[in-house]
Amino acid sequence: MIGLRRVSRVLLLRRLSAYRLLSTKVKEVESSTNSNHAISMRQLLYTTDETSPGSIFFLPHGTRVLNKLIQFMKNQQIKYGFQEVVTPLIFKTKLWKKSGHWDNYKEDMFKVVGNDASKDEVAHSHEEHEYGLKPMNCPGHCMIFAKFNRTYNELPVRYSDFSSLHRNEASGALSGLTRVRRFHQDDGHIFCDMTHIDQEIENTINLIKDTYAVFGISNIEYYLSTRPEEKFIGDIETWDAAESKLKQVLDSSAGKGNWEVREGDGAFYGPKIDVLLTDAFEKKHQVATIQLDFQLPKRFDLKYVSADGSIDKQPILIHRAVFGSLERFFAILLDHFQGKWPFWINPRQAIVIPVNETHIGKAEELQRKLCGDIINHEQAVSPLTGFNFHVDIDKRPATIGARTKEAIQKGYSYIILLGDKDIANGTYAVRTRDDRTITSMTSDEIYQMFIDLERAYK
Numbered sequence: 001m002i003g004l005r006r007v008s009r010v011l012l013l014r015r016l017s018a019y020r021l022l023s024t025k026v027k028e029v030e031s032s033t034n035s036n037h038a039i040s041m042r043q044l045l046y047t048t049d050e051t052s053p054g055s056i057f058f059l060p061h062g063t064r065v066l067n068k069l070i071q072f073m074k075n076q077q078i079k080y081g082f083q084e085v086v087t088p089l090i091f092k093t094k095l096w097k098k099s100g101h102w103d104n105y106k107e108d109m110f111k112v113v114g115n116d117a118s119k120d121e122v123a124h125s126h127e128e129h130e131y132g133l134k135p136m137n138c139p140g141h142c143m144i145f146a147k148f149n150r151t152y153n154e155l156p157v158r159y160s161d162f163s164s165l166h167r168n169e170a171s172g173a174l175s176g177l178t179r180v181r182r183f184h185q186d187d188g189h190i191f192c193d194m195t196h197i198d199q200e201i202e203n204t205i206n207l208i209k210d211t212y213a214v215f216g217i218s219n220i221e222y223y224l225s226t227r228p229e230e231k232f233i234g235d236i237e238t239w240d241a242a243e244s245k246l247k248q249v250l251d252s253s254a255g256k257g258n259w260e261v262r263e264g265d266g267a268f269y270g271p272k273i274d275v276l277l278t279d280a281f282e283k284k285h286q287v288a289t290i291q292l293d294f295q296l297p298k299r300f301d302l303k304y305v306s307a308d309g310s311i312d313k314q315p316i317l318i319h320r321a322v323f324g325s326l327e328r329f330f331a332i333l334l335d336h337f338q339g340k341w342p343f344w345i346n347p348r349q350a351i352v353i354p355v356n357e358t359h360i361g362k363a364e365e366l367q368r369k370l371c372g373d374i375i376n377h378e379q380a381v382s383p384l385t386g387f388n389f390h391v392d393i394d395k396r397p398a399t400i401g402a403r404t405k406e407a408i409q410k411g412y413s414y415i416i417l418l419g420d421k422d423i424a425n426g427t428y429a430v431r432t433r434d435d436r437t438i439t440s441m442t443s444d445e446i447y448q449m450f451i452d453l454e455r456a457y458k
């Protein structure tokens with residue numbers, strides 16, 4: 001049950017001296033939300049509207065970034081044995097009663113009721129007609145696990161889900177991309193037994209480290225929250241065994257001394273590891289999380305046949321997310337890069353600027369080539385995979401200087417100029433956003449450079 005709780009102010013102050021994500025320029029703006037908003041205005045990434053408070057409209061360029069994050073994670077999860085599933089958004093309240101959400105989380109959920117009760121199969125029953133919009137994916141994944149007979153040799157079963165989730169946050173608490181009502185997680189649930197825990201946690205921590213390293217984020221904090229003093233479910237031996245495994249894995253994966261214990265701070269259903277980042281404004285965000293759960297498998301009566309033939313073994317559930325909320329991670333990346341996206345995730349990867357209108361044809365040729373085989377394919381349907389880049393063209397009659405300046409402001413990674421000399425040489429004049437040095441390159445060389453950058457996540 002991955003939460004999105006904020007880290008306490010006390011903890012925040014205690015940690016003020018810790019590392020921070022880069023950016024010195026951001027001090028001039030007051031908050032991360034304002035800063036994000038300013039970048040978004042410039043790059044047209046997202047917007048909001050009072051008709052749906054707390055739900056983000058991702059604009060075309062923001063959606064490009066979001067899709068890259070999702071594609072990145074889908075590919076990593078395949079490597080780690082996850083199978084993606086698509087599960088319902090609305091469930092009858094009886095499901096939420098079974099999962100425990102109705103008792104513990106009802107106020108944070110949206111109710112969904114059809115306008116015409118007669119369309120429901122048991123319309124006279126209130127419970128059969130009332131639905132809750134899901135705040136979490138776990139119950140849906142438990143139901144898939146429970147649909148089939150399971151044996152020990154199938155475990156671990158790993159499901160991933162990028163579904164939208166809704167939580168009814170108070171309207172006054174809504175803020176930018178970090179405090180929202182509708183969001184998406186790179187959510188995953190692992191059904192396993194005690195012998196799998198070390199490996200699964202180690203895999204998850206490695207995935208967390210590798211993922212953040214791609215974004216140049218290396219300073220991450222790990223916290224292990226252990227069994228609460230009083231209210232907890234399951235026997236103490238299981239808790240102790242699980243906690244000692246988590247400690248060992250944290251030592252070997254996060255590194256000795258690189259994690260802290262929050263004694264008694266675990267959820268009542270199991271111990272957990274929280275991963276925190278500090279944004280450019282020294283605010284801490286919980287991003288990744290790994291939570292063991294002894295409770296939900298019991299509520300859903302999940303069973304598998306064990307190696308010794310007993311038919312009622314209960315799996316342990318691990319909830320885990322690496323990015324956490326994609327909206328929140330998007331905000332962290334906005335702070336981190338300040339709009340200077342690395343090439344591979346940049347929604348504006350290159351722009352071609354023909355010097356005058358006689359160069360437009362050649363410029364369009366290059367644009368077409370760099371946009372890749374989705375556009376260039378000769379067949380009626382385009383291929384599913386390939387290298388396809390976001391390349392624009394600026395044909396306006398403005399000066400080269402003015403168009404280049406605007407391209408830099410919009411954050412294009414590469415600016416490609418084209419004049420008589422270039423056409424005579426069969427090359428293009430290529431410069432980056434940050435360096436005015438011009439390099440002459442052929443179209444093949446540019447396309448290959450883009451492929452190399454994407455492959456290296458640069």
Ligand SMILES: [Zn+2]
Binds near residue numbers: 001320
């Ligand atoms: Zn979960």
